[in-house]
Amino acid sequence: xxxxxxxxxxxxxxxxxxxxxxxxxxxxxxxxxxxxxxxxxxxxxxxxxxxxxxxxxxxxxxxxxxxxxxxxxxxxxxxxxxxxxxxxxxxxxxxxxxxxxxxxxxxxxxxxxxxxxxxxxxxxxxxxxxxxxxxxxxxxxxxxxxxxxxxxxxxxxxxxxxxxxxxxxxxxxxxxxxxxxxxxxxxxxxxxxxxxxxxxxxxxxxxxxxxxxxxxxxxxxxxxxxxxxxxxxxxxxxxxxxxxxxxxxxxxxxxxxxxxxxxxxxxxxxxxxxxxxxxxxxxxxxxxxxxxxxxxxxxxxxxxxxxxx
Amino acid sequence: xxxxxxxxxxxxxxxxxxxxxxxxxxxxxxxxxxxxxxxxxxxxxxxxxxxxxxxxxxxxxxxxxxxxxxxxxxxxxxxxxxxxxxxxxxxxxxxxxxxxxxxxxxxxxxxxxxxxxxxxxxxxxxxxxxxxxxxxxxxxxxxxxxxxxxxxxxxxxxxxxxxxxxxxxxxxxxxxxxxxxxxxxxxxxxxxxxxxxxxxxxxxxxxxxxxxxxxxxxxxxxxxxxxxxxxxxxxxxxxxxxxxxxxxxxxxxxxxxxxxxxxxxxxxxxxxxxxxxxxxxxxxxxxxxxxxxxxxxxxxxxx
Numbered sequence: 001x002x003x004x005x006x007x008x009x010x011x012x013x014x015x016x017x018x019x020x021x022x023x024x025x026x027x028x029x030x031x032x033x034x035x036x037x038x039x040x041x042x043x044x045x046x047x048x049x050x051x052x053x054x055x056x057x058x059x060x061x062x063x064x065x066x067x068x069x070x071x072x073x074x075x076x077x078x079x080x081x082x083x084x085x086x087x088x089x090x091x092x093x094x095x096x097x098x099x100x101x102x103x104x105x106x107x108x109x110x111x112x113x114x115x116x117x118x119x120x121x122x123x124x125x126x127x128x129x130x131x132x133x134x135x136x137x138x139x140x141x142x143x144x145x146x147x148x149x150x151x152x153x154x155x156x157x158x159x160x161x162x163x164x165x166x167x168x169x170x171x172x173x174x175x176x177x178x179x180x181x182x183x184x185x186x187x188x189x190x191x192x193x194x195x196x197x198x199x200x201x202x203x204x205x206x207x208x209x210x211x212x213x214x215x216x217x218x219x220x221x222x223x224x225x226x227x228x229x230x231x232x233x234x235x236x237x238x239x240x241x242x243x244x245x246x247x248x249x250x251x252x253x254x255x256x257x258x259x260x261x262x263x264x265x266x267x268x269x270x271x272x273x274x275x276x277x278x279x280x281x282x283x284x285x286x287x288x289x290x291x292x293x294x295x296x297x298x299x300x301x302x303x304x305x306x307x308x309x
Numbered sequence: 310x311x312x313x314x315x316x317x318x319x320x321x322x323x324x325x326x327x328x329x330x331x332x333x334x335x336x337x338x339x340x341x342x343x344x345x346x347x348x349x350x351x352x353x354x355x356x357x358x359x360x361x362x363x364x365x366x367x368x369x370x371x372x373x374x375x376x377x378x379x380x381x382x383x384x385x386x387x388x389x390x391x392x393x394x395x396x397x398x399x400x401x402x403x404x405x406x407x408x409x410x411x412x413x414x415x416x417x418x419x420x421x422x423x424x425x426x427x428x429x430x431x432x433x434x435x436x437x438x439x440x441x442x443x444x445x446x447x448x449x450x451x452x453x454x455x456x457x458x459x460x461x462x463x464x465x466x467x468x469x470x471x472x473x474x475x476x477x478x479x480x481x482x483x484x485x486x487x488x489x490x491x492x493x494x495x496x497x498x499x500x501x502x503x504x505x506x507x508x509x510x511x512x513x514x515x516x517x518x519x520x521x522x523x524x525x526x527x528x529x530x531x532x533x534x535x536x537x538x539x540x541x542x543x544x545x546x547x548x549x550x551x552x553x554x555x556x557x558x559x560x561x562x563x564x565x566x567x568x569x570x571x572x573x574x575x576x577x578x579x580x581x582x583x584x585x586x587x588x589x590x591x592x593x594x595x596x597x598x599x600x601x602x603x604x605x606x607x608x609x610x611x612x
Contacts (some may be wrong), residue, residue, distance in 0.1 A: 003407070003410040003411050004411075011396075029393065078359075089394075092394035092395070092397070093390065093392040093393055093394025093398070094394040094396065095394075096388065096390040097388075097390060097393060097452075097455065098407075098411070100358050100359055100360065100383055100386070100387075100388040100390075101383060101408060101411040101412055101459075102380045102381075102383040102412060102413070103380075103411055103413070229331075302501040305361060306355060306360045306361055307321070307351065307352070307355060307361065
């Protein structure tokens with residue numbers, strides 16, 4: 001499997017796609033640092049003690065924060081690495097050539113997945129370090145140990161999240177014979193989870209518990225809960241919920257209760273362990289989704305007939 | 310017996326691609342698999358390699374079961390697929406290096422084997438060019454080099470000469486024969502091109518609808534009948550009736566305008582002359598019936 005892994009990794013790192021990705025990374029990291037530092041200059045009190053984490057979550061008019069950028073466009077990049085993993089080998093005719101060598105069949109797909117995951121990890125880590133470096137340059141003081149630990153957790157979760165989309169891309173590449181159809185299917189799924197599900201969740205919630213001007217607080221709560229329930233089918237929402245408490249130490253959860261109490265209760269930052277606990281169910285859900293998706297791709301590949309015509 | 314298969318059946322969805330195929334190939338043999346498209350050649354090959362599982366039947370390749378012990382089989386068998394493909398952006402040498410690495414051949418030894426294989430197929434000069442710049446014939450030869458670097462005991466070549474010009478095809482066939490003679494490699498090849506099969510194969514099996522319909526040496530399959538074709542002019546119906554009555558006549562065909570084409574056995578020429586002369590007709594043409602694999606092939610597939 002090591003041979004496959006290194007070959008695929010070399011392919012990824014040497015491809016034009018990766019060059020494009022690197023360009024995007026540079027732009028995003030630059031913007032994100034710029035936004036964070038501007039926010040810090042304008043009102044230093046609001047930023048609090050976790051300056052470096054703010055660099056990752058600060059949004060400004062019209063420009064998304066690095067976190068939402070990763071949640072929204074990260075999947076596209078991950079899918080880009082996976083959507084032609086298997087079917088392009090079929091169209092090129094390399095499948096029978098590789099699989100007639102003495103390797104187990106699953107070594108191939110495992111190697112491909114791991115190589116893609118490594119590429120994504122390299123990408124995420126390099127953005128994180130870039131933001132850190134630029135932040136150091138602009139702010140003039142180093143990050144605290146706590147911030148570094150939180151960032152490490154963030155990177156791991158982000159790689160798992162991107163791993164889901166990579167596995168999805170590979171799954172489509174096993175199902176569809178044409179790379180074009182698998183790319184379209186992957187983009188459609190991405191649009192569904194990042195845009196449409198948010199609309200659908202709102203519609204379903206409003207249908208089940210219509211909100212009026214005189215709605216009670218419990219109705220409001222039920223409406224919100226239904227919306228959250230539907231949204232949690234989306235890995236995008238899961239990722240945001242799992243990561244927010246890690247990057248925003250004062251964050252207590254998405255529930256209406258937390259939102260309502262926020263103005264009254266002074267919010268002090270949670271410890272890393274407690275922050276992890278806030279997002280733990282979402283984190284487990286994310287890991288499960290990623291494993292499930294890869295398992296589906298794995299099974300589909302193992303059962304696929306080699307015969308092309 | 311390097312390959313042994315009994316009662317192979319393979320079903321794709323609702324179609325039986327193989328329907329009770331028996332096959333056995335001896336060590337050091339060049340065995341040709343013949344058959345029209347869809348007769349099960351490629352399926353047979355994939356089963357021998359363990360790339361697809363038979364629905365029913367037993368297979369042994371080099372003493373191993375491809376279903377249970379795929380790695381042992383794949384280590385001993387080299388395969389050139391019908392539509393061989395390479396990683397276009399890698400050079401010929403890099404493509405082969407991937408194969409040696411997947412086979413766990415030590416780097417230095419692999420390098421030497423790659424150089425040797427590229428030399429043998431005549432690609433040594435272009436070995437550092439990306440495969441994207443290769444012509445079809447060069448790719449096919451690279452495919453053979455791909456098999457060679459493994460030094461397999463058995464090489465399975467699916468249409469090794471398809472799409473190659475006659476000169477290139479002859480070179481490839483010579484190379485295959487040399488490999489058998491020098492390295493003692495057993496070769497199974499499938500082809501549509503009968504004269505090529507006839508040229509190098511020791512034994513031939515003809516497949517039709519997933520079954521072996523004829524098997525034997527080229528001589529066995531083509532020999533046996535022989536005899537002559539004769540064209541008779543000025544023949545009446547009486548001559549035709551007489552000819553058809555003789556036991557040495559294999560077949561009579563009316564070409565129109567009083568011309569008959571007669572197929573006759575080897576020893577019957579004097580009788581033919583005599584009868585034709587008696588009926589006042591003339592023989593305008595007489596030629597030996599040379600039978601090739603093509604005749605055999607057509608006979609099976611026209612029926």
